Amino acid sequence: MISFTLNGKKVETDADPDTMLLIFLREELGLTGTKYGCGAAMCGACMIHMQGAPMFSCQITLARVAGMNIKTIEGLSENDDHPLQKAWIEEQVPQCGYCQSGQIMRAAALLDSNESPSEEEIRNWMSSNLCRCGTYNRIVKAVQRAASEMSS
Ligand code: FES
Ligand code: FES
Structure with missing residues:
Protein backbone atom coordinates (compact mmCIF):
# COMPACT_ATOMS: atom_id res chain seq x y z
CA MET A 1 0.00 0.00 0.00
CA LEU A 76 -3.75 25.21 -6.55
CA SER A 77 -6.65 27.22 -5.11
CA GLU A 78 -10.05 26.51 -3.61
CA ASN A 79 -12.11 28.53 -6.07
CA ASP A 80 -9.84 28.75 -9.12
CA ASP A 81 -8.82 32.13 -7.80
CA HIS A 82 -5.06 31.88 -7.41
CA PRO A 83 -3.56 35.18 -8.66
CA LEU A 84 -2.04 33.25 -11.56
CA GLN A 85 -5.36 31.72 -12.54
CA LYS A 86 -6.98 35.17 -12.47
CA ALA A 87 -4.09 36.69 -14.42
CA TRP A 88 -4.30 33.91 -17.02
CA ILE A 89 -7.91 34.92 -17.64
CA GLU A 90 -7.18 38.66 -17.62
CA GLU A 91 -4.37 38.26 -20.15
CA GLN A 92 -6.34 35.66 -22.15
CA VAL A 93 -3.28 33.43 -22.21
CA PRO A 94 -4.58 30.07 -23.49
CA GLN A 95 -5.07 29.26 -27.13
CA CYS A 96 -5.82 25.51 -27.38
CA GLY A 97 -5.18 25.32 -23.63
CA TYR A 98 -3.46 21.95 -23.57
CA CYS A 99 -0.18 23.13 -22.04
CA GLN A 100 -1.64 25.69 -19.67
CA SER A 101 -2.11 23.67 -16.46
CA GLY A 102 1.54 22.80 -16.60
CA GLN A 103 2.48 26.39 -17.35
CA ILE A 104 0.52 27.66 -14.34
CA MET A 105 1.99 25.05 -12.01
CA ARG A 106 5.48 25.95 -13.20
CA ALA A 107 4.79 29.66 -12.72
CA ALA A 108 3.30 29.06 -9.26
CA ALA A 109 6.54 27.44 -8.12
CA LEU A 110 8.46 30.49 -9.37
CA LEU A 111 6.29 32.95 -7.45
CA ASP A 112 6.56 30.80 -4.32
CA SER A 113 10.30 31.49 -4.28
CA ASN A 114 10.58 34.84 -6.06
CA GLU A 115 7.90 37.47 -5.46
CA SER A 116 8.95 39.81 -8.25
CA PRO A 117 10.87 38.00 -10.97
CA SER A 118 12.31 39.96 -13.88
CA GLU A 119 11.15 39.22 -17.42
CA GLU A 120 14.40 37.36 -18.04
CA GLU A 121 13.94 35.27 -14.90
CA ILE A 122 10.39 34.43 -15.94
CA ARG A 123 11.44 33.42 -19.46
CA ASN A 124 14.35 31.31 -18.18
CA TRP A 125 12.22 29.62 -15.53
CA MET A 126 9.36 28.90 -17.92
CA SER A 127 11.65 27.53 -20.64
CA SER A 128 11.03 23.98 -19.37
CA ASN A 129 7.43 24.27 -20.59
CA LEU A 130 6.55 24.19 -24.27
CA CYS A 131 3.51 25.74 -25.90
CA ARG A 132 2.79 24.66 -29.46
CA CYS A 133 0.42 27.61 -29.80
CA GLY A 134 3.18 30.08 -28.96
CA THR A 135 1.53 31.84 -26.03
CA TYR A 136 4.89 32.67 -24.45
CA ASN A 137 4.54 36.46 -24.44
CA ARG A 138 1.11 36.31 -22.81
CA ILE A 139 2.46 33.88 -20.22
CA VAL A 140 5.14 36.41 -19.26
CA LYS A 141 2.55 39.18 -18.96
CA ALA A 142 0.29 37.00 -16.82
CA VAL A 143 3.11 36.02 -14.47
CA GLN A 144 4.05 39.70 -14.11
CA ARG A 145 0.41 40.61 -13.41
CA ALA A 146 0.08 37.88 -10.77
CA ALA A 147 3.38 38.86 -9.16
CA SER A 148 2.23 42.45 -8.95
CA GLU A 149 -1.11 41.43 -7.38
CA MET A 150 0.63 39.17 -4.87
CA SER A 151 3.03 41.90 -3.78
CA SER A 152 0.42 44.67 -3.48
S1 FES B 1 4.31 14.81 -20.49
FE1 FES B 1 5.74 15.04 -18.90
S2 FES B 1 7.19 16.47 -19.67
FE2 FES B 1 5.87 16.09 -21.36
S1 FES C 1 -2.05 26.92 -25.60
FE1 FES C 1 -1.94 25.36 -27.08
S2 FES C 1 -0.12 24.27 -26.54
FE2 FES C 1 -0.12 26.01 -25.26
Whole structure:
Protein backbone atom coordinates (compact mmCIF):
# COMPACT_ATOMS: atom_id res chain seq x y z
CA MET A 1 0.00 0.00 0.00
CA ILE A 2 1.32 3.44 -0.94
CA SER A 3 0.04 6.56 0.75
CA PHE A 4 0.70 10.21 0.06
CA THR A 5 -0.97 13.59 0.41
CA LEU A 6 -2.67 14.96 -2.69
CA ASN A 7 -4.09 18.47 -2.68
CA GLY A 8 -4.31 18.34 1.11
CA LYS A 9 -6.03 14.95 1.34
CA LYS A 10 -4.56 11.56 2.08
CA VAL A 11 -4.53 9.04 -0.78
CA GLU A 12 -3.92 5.33 -0.31
CA THR A 13 -3.52 2.91 -3.17
CA ASP A 14 -2.45 -0.64 -3.83
CA ALA A 15 -1.74 0.17 -7.50
CA ASP A 16 1.51 -1.04 -9.08
CA PRO A 17 4.34 1.06 -7.54
CA ASP A 18 5.84 1.40 -11.03
CA THR A 19 2.75 3.26 -12.29
CA MET A 20 3.62 6.79 -13.35
CA LEU A 21 2.01 9.44 -11.18
CA LEU A 22 0.62 11.20 -14.29
CA ILE A 23 -1.27 8.05 -15.32
CA PHE A 24 -2.52 7.44 -11.78
CA LEU A 25 -3.79 11.01 -11.44
CA ARG A 26 -5.64 10.96 -14.74
CA GLU A 27 -6.88 7.40 -15.03
CA GLU A 28 -7.40 6.31 -11.42
CA LEU A 29 -8.38 9.59 -9.78
CA GLY A 30 -9.91 11.42 -12.75
CA LEU A 31 -7.72 14.48 -12.18
CA THR A 32 -7.37 15.33 -15.85
CA GLY A 33 -6.07 18.87 -15.38
CA THR A 34 -2.57 17.42 -15.51
CA LYS A 35 -1.87 16.63 -19.16
CA TYR A 36 0.04 13.94 -21.04
CA GLY A 37 2.22 15.63 -23.64
CA CYS A 38 5.49 13.91 -24.47
CA GLY A 39 5.87 11.41 -21.63
CA ALA A 40 9.61 12.10 -21.77
CA ALA A 41 10.37 15.12 -19.56
CA MET A 42 10.45 17.44 -22.55
CA CYS A 43 7.24 19.50 -22.58
CA GLY A 44 6.01 20.29 -19.05
CA ALA A 45 2.32 19.55 -19.74
CA CYS A 46 2.37 17.08 -16.82
CA MET A 47 3.85 19.47 -14.25
CA ILE A 48 2.82 19.10 -10.61
CA HIS A 49 4.43 20.11 -7.32
CA MET A 50 6.13 17.51 -5.14
CA GLN A 51 7.15 18.87 -1.72
CA GLY A 52 6.61 22.32 -3.25
CA ALA A 53 8.98 21.77 -6.16
CA PRO A 54 7.82 21.63 -9.79
CA MET A 55 8.22 18.14 -11.22
CA PHE A 56 7.29 16.21 -14.36
CA SER A 57 4.65 13.73 -13.20
CA CYS A 58 5.32 11.60 -16.30
CA GLN A 59 8.69 10.77 -14.76
CA ILE A 60 7.66 9.96 -11.17
CA THR A 61 6.52 6.51 -10.10
CA LEU A 62 3.99 5.95 -7.35
CA ALA A 63 6.80 4.36 -5.33
CA ARG A 64 8.57 7.73 -5.31
CA VAL A 65 5.59 9.69 -4.04
CA ALA A 66 5.09 7.56 -0.93
CA GLY A 67 4.90 9.92 2.04
CA MET A 68 5.16 12.99 -0.18
CA ASN A 69 3.02 16.08 -0.51
CA ILE A 70 1.71 16.42 -4.07
CA LYS A 71 -0.21 19.33 -5.51
CA THR A 72 -1.93 19.40 -8.90
CA ILE A 73 -3.67 22.23 -10.73
CA GLU A 74 -6.93 21.11 -9.08
CA GLY A 75 -5.39 21.90 -5.68
CA LEU A 76 -3.75 25.21 -6.55
CA SER A 77 -6.65 27.22 -5.11
CA GLU A 78 -10.05 26.51 -3.61
CA ASN A 79 -12.11 28.53 -6.07
CA ASP A 80 -9.84 28.75 -9.12
CA ASP A 81 -8.82 32.13 -7.80
CA HIS A 82 -5.06 31.88 -7.41
CA PRO A 83 -3.56 35.18 -8.66
CA LEU A 84 -2.04 33.25 -11.56
CA GLN A 85 -5.36 31.72 -12.54
CA LYS A 86 -6.98 35.17 -12.47
CA ALA A 87 -4.09 36.69 -14.42
CA TRP A 88 -4.30 33.91 -17.02
CA ILE A 89 -7.91 34.92 -17.64
CA GLU A 90 -7.18 38.66 -17.62
CA GLU A 91 -4.37 38.26 -20.15
CA GLN A 92 -6.34 35.66 -22.15
CA VAL A 93 -3.28 33.43 -22.21
CA PRO A 94 -4.58 30.07 -23.49
CA GLN A 95 -5.07 29.26 -27.13
CA CYS A 96 -5.82 25.51 -27.38
CA GLY A 97 -5.18 25.32 -23.63
CA TYR A 98 -3.46 21.95 -23.57
CA CYS A 99 -0.18 23.13 -22.04
CA GLN A 100 -1.64 25.69 -19.67
CA SER A 101 -2.11 23.67 -16.46
CA GLY A 102 1.54 22.80 -16.60
CA GLN A 103 2.48 26.39 -17.35
CA ILE A 104 0.52 27.66 -14.34
CA MET A 105 1.99 25.05 -12.01
CA ARG A 106 5.48 25.95 -13.20
CA ALA A 107 4.79 29.66 -12.72
CA ALA A 108 3.30 29.06 -9.26
CA ALA A 109 6.54 27.44 -8.12
CA LEU A 110 8.46 30.49 -9.37
CA LEU A 111 6.29 32.95 -7.45
CA ASP A 112 6.56 30.80 -4.32
CA SER A 113 10.30 31.49 -4.28
CA ASN A 114 10.58 34.84 -6.06
CA GLU A 115 7.90 37.47 -5.46
CA SER A 116 8.95 39.81 -8.25
CA PRO A 117 10.87 38.00 -10.97
CA SER A 118 12.31 39.96 -13.88
CA GLU A 119 11.15 39.22 -17.42
CA GLU A 120 14.40 37.36 -18.04
CA GLU A 121 13.94 35.27 -14.90
CA ILE A 122 10.39 34.43 -15.94
CA ARG A 123 11.44 33.42 -19.46
CA ASN A 124 14.35 31.31 -18.18
CA TRP A 125 12.22 29.62 -15.53
CA MET A 126 9.36 28.90 -17.92
CA SER A 127 11.65 27.53 -20.64
CA SER A 128 11.03 23.98 -19.37
CA ASN A 129 7.43 24.27 -20.59
CA LEU A 130 6.55 24.19 -24.27
CA CYS A 131 3.51 25.74 -25.90
CA ARG A 132 2.79 24.66 -29.46
CA CYS A 133 0.42 27.61 -29.80
CA GLY A 134 3.18 30.08 -28.96
CA THR A 135 1.53 31.84 -26.03
CA TYR A 136 4.89 32.67 -24.45
CA ASN A 137 4.54 36.46 -24.44
CA ARG A 138 1.11 36.31 -22.81
CA ILE A 139 2.46 33.88 -20.22
CA VAL A 140 5.14 36.41 -19.26
CA LYS A 141 2.55 39.18 -18.96
CA ALA A 142 0.29 37.00 -16.82
CA VAL A 143 3.11 36.02 -14.47
CA GLN A 144 4.05 39.70 -14.11
CA ARG A 145 0.41 40.61 -13.41
CA ALA A 146 0.08 37.88 -10.77
CA ALA A 147 3.38 38.86 -9.16
CA SER A 148 2.23 42.45 -8.95
CA GLU A 149 -1.11 41.43 -7.38
CA MET A 150 0.63 39.17 -4.87
CA SER A 151 3.03 41.90 -3.78
CA SER A 152 0.42 44.67 -3.48
S1 FES B 1 4.31 14.81 -20.49
FE1 FES B 1 5.74 15.04 -18.90
S2 FES B 1 7.19 16.47 -19.67
FE2 FES B 1 5.87 16.09 -21.36
S1 FES C 1 -2.05 26.92 -25.60
FE1 FES C 1 -1.94 25.36 -27.08
S2 FES C 1 -0.12 24.27 -26.54
FE2 FES C 1 -0.12 26.01 -25.26
